[in-house]
Amino acid sequence: MPTLILDDVPAEVYESLQRRAAERHRSVPEETVRLLRQALQAEASSLALPDLLPGEGMPAPCDLPMPGPGVLVNARPGEPPLPDPVGIPEE
Secondary structure, X not given: OOOOOOOOOOHHHHHHHHHHHHHOOOXXXXXXXXXXXXXXXXXXXXXXXXXXXOEOOEOOHHHOOOOOOOOOOOOOOOOOOOOOHHHOOXX
């Protein structure tokens, strides 16, 4: 496992980290790794794509016109859908 060494940690930050680790019955390195993981997960979730659900002011993405000339397609009836396996009793 890699080792991380931090230099020039302010005394108040280290004391706060020590206090927090003691309250949670962890070592300072364990608490530090836990806090780093939480911070990185929070950052990753904040970088997620925005919610693109269609609303009144924005049409659904499938309604956007494609570039170029349109193509006429004819729908054909297909086979009926399969039954839901949740409602089928096992034999």
